[in-house]
């Protein structure tokens with residue numbers, strides 16, 4: 300199998316992403332993770348361009364990276380200024396003076412760009428020749444042929460002469476850059492075939508940008524056409540629409556098995572942690588439908604698919620998601636047939652025999668609720684409540700008859716002072732059916748906000764009859780808008796995560812045009828499910844309980 304060399308430019312070209320700023324410690328963490336993965340080249344940055352990059356090279360040179368680190372460190376910069384000599388070009392000197400294994404210089408292979416620098420094409424060919432020879436005298440040399448494809452389309456003679464000059468001057472790799480992301484796979488294949496008449500594919504690379512959404516496809520097309528070096532970034536970072544996503548390129552190369560990229564199927568498990576690390580340091584989340592590593596990549600949803608999937612998983616998947624550390628899930632949704640529910644319902648011990656009327660009731664209830672905006676996919680607690688209700692196994696523990704929540708903004712310390720000096724007060728009153736007669740009056744509670752006040756008031760009412768609720772803690776709370784185009788009239792979905800030592804963790808959901816009402820619904824599901832999981836039987840309000848004393 301022919302070898303393809305992997306070149307990571309997350310820390311250089313990826314750092315051009317809008318809003319991304321790597322601190323030197325971030326760069327070192329990502330570089331260590333890339334070394335652990337085993338890519339061939341790690342481009343640490345452009346020494347001299349900013350203080351961070353210069354510091355990273357110093358720190359990296361001092362770091363003990365363990366026995367035989369495979370990855371080569373790359374210092375990136377620009378060919379010399381055509382009007383200066385090598386020894387007089389301080390920018391180039393900063394790039395080639397740092398300790399690195401490889402020096403990667405970019406140069407103009409579009410004649411128009413050379414002209415903008417004030418050089419004739421012949422003068423610029425001399426610039427490339429001298430710069431690459433200088434880099435090769437310091438270590439391994441790479442030439443990044445900037446705007447190569449654009450240049451090739453308008454003046455192929457110059458573009459080809461430029462890459463040939465770099466190769467003849469000693470560049471280990473001449474990298475064809477689709478700087479503006481204008482290529483398609485078919486064009487890449489055609490142009491690479493032509494370039495290979497002048498520079499062997501064993502010395503050619505590809506650097507693709509994603510402006511047309513084709514960077515990954517173009518990279519693979521270039522490899523198929525003969526280049527043996529591919530550049531990309533983790534999570535496809537990069538300016539504008541990003542660079543080729545190196546994780547996708549690696550995954551495709553390894554799964555297809557037509558080329559040896561130095562990594563094996565056992566290394567694929569390292570991709571997700573690397574992606575997460577880059578997510579963390581860039582504060583840019585990877586969408587859940589990202590190929591290979593996104594959480595949706597192992598999820599089956601449509602009912603017919605699931606039927607077949609259960610018989611043979613390979614009927615509806617590209618690859619085994621476990622290779623990437625992604626869990627295989629059978630999701631729930633309004634697209635789901637009965638098959639989707641079976642694993643969840645079986646776990647709850649509910650009868651899932653075909654034709655069971657409770658099962659039919661549940662499917663209809665789920666479809667209706669999802670139409671109303673409920674999302675049970677990630678709120679299995681509320682799904683459990685819905686399922687028990689459909690099977691007539693959910694006791695009616697309580698009936699909330701009314702509630703009132705008031706929020707007030709008051710001057711702090713009783714004075715009308717500056718606008719920021721105020722305090723918020725929230726008070727809630729709740730009434731449960733049959734409860735007030737037993738306890739004498741509606742329960743009133745104060746809280747940090749209306750939801751907190753309602754939670755307290757409801758618990759104070761209910762705990763007198765159900766002391767088991769005292770063990771239930773709310774651990775997370777989030778709100779999202781379902782129909783964003785309605786603005787402040789939007790439908791809100793509230794998700795609540797609760798935990799109790801006996802009942803475990805549960806996520807419940809509430810939906811309403813009013814976020815407080817949605818919260819109340821989600822809270823009530825959590826109370827009821829907690830009691831159900833503990834096997835508590837419904838009790839009459841005001842009656843003494845066996846589980847604990849009445850307060």
Ligand SMILES: [Zn+2]
Nearest residue numbers: 312478506508
């Ligand atoms: Zn680039």
